[in-house]
Amino acid sequence: MSKPKYKLIYFNSKGRAEVTRLLFHLAGYDYEDVRITDEQWHCKYKLDMPCKQVPVLFIDDEPLTQSKAIARYVAKQTDFYGQTNSQCARIDAVMDVCNDWHYSMVKWFGTGDPEVQESWVRVLREEAAPTVCSNLETLLRQNNGGDGYFVGDTITVADLFVFCDIEVIQAFVDDLLAKYPKLSALFDRVASNEKVAEWVKTRPHTKY
Ligand SMILES: N[C@@H](CCC(=O)N[C@@H](CS)C(=O)NCC(=O)O)C(=O)O
Structure with a gap:
């Protein structure tokens, strides 16, 4: 089965998105690392985000919000979560x-x-x-x-x-x-x- 298409939206900082970027890197997964400016946030992105905050991970165009939920989801996908x-x-x-x-x-x-x-x-x-x-x-x-x-x-x-x-x-x-x-x-x-x-x-x- 092919992997979903991933797009991660966040600012150009480590903050709440870095662990997800690191997981993708460690697992060798392709993803789009979209780093937006403050202006893009206010003028374009904010309104479309489910909780009006980032990070948001789009999984095959479906948004997943909340940094820790995102990190856990990606950790499960890439085998960096627990075994039990x-x-x-x-x-x-x-x-x-x-x-x-x-x-x-x-x-x-x-x-x-x-x-x-x-x-x-x-x-x-x-x-x-x-x-x-x-x-x-x-x-x-x-x-x-x-x-x-x-x-x-x-x-x-x-x-x-x-x-x-x-x-x-x-x-x-x-x-x-x-x-x-x-x-x-x-x-x-x-x-x-x-x-x-x-x-x-x-x-x-x-x-x-
Ligand atoms: N509980 C959320 C908090 C997200 C959050 O505070 N995001 C900040 C950036 S770190 C944000 O989107 N700030 C812009 C705004 O609130 O307009 C999470 O863990 O994802």
Whole structure:
């Protein structure tokens, strides 16, 4: 059976779309990586998106909204989700732990006021980032003593999701992983995966 035709709509940034791009790259799937400008968003795309937000993945012209639903769908298609219900639930837990720092980032992006932005970066640095990193370190240590991956014995969407988030959060928080040795080693392990390194080297350059 032939694969569906995939088109991913997002801004020209990593943000909530990068893990899906990475999954497609790792699996060697063809897809259209559509990166829109703010002007195109307001003038053309927004009205057509089911929840008036991106990312949206078109699967044979049918839109799928919500970044984590998209990532899970693509992970299932490409075999980067769990092998059992329990593994899938553990992967979901890792992805949900990251909600805390997403909230600060959404607030940061939602305002153009530098003072308000600074207050949200402070929340991220002092509260959300330590909480999320500490929780991720704990979940990681529950599997293979923290020396492998979050779930099972191979890389899954949980590892890729955390890797992509850390790349973005590091643009705002210096020494993010300094106190979390297993998480830091996981980040390096994912970064040194041949296909991940290839994507990082060849993708469009964006700050976050
Ligand atoms: N819960 C949604 C949130 C999506 C979201 O916040 N998208 C932002 C970009 S990261 C957006 O579309 N902003 C433009 C707007 O809301 O007009 C998801 O995870 O996909």
